[in-house]
Amino acid sequence: MEPKTDTLAETESYMAWRAEEPDGETTYHLELNNITIHFFNEEWDEFLTLVRAVVKDSDGK
Known part of the structure; x- marks a missing residue:
């Protein structure tokens, strides 16, 4: 079964994307180049x- x-x-x-794993766990992924x-x-x-x-912090500068 593939994750959604x-x-x-x-x-x-x-x-940035999210995966609903077959075991019910949600994982998040960042693809940076x-x-x-x-x-x-x-996490x-x-x-x-x-x-x-x-x-x-950057908005305050």
């Missing part, structure tokens, strides 16, 4: 916290 996938966001060089980083749900939540902090 959907694209969360995409640019010319980058893509020629590398892909895979996240489990807890994805922490990554989003990091990105939000970066955006907040």
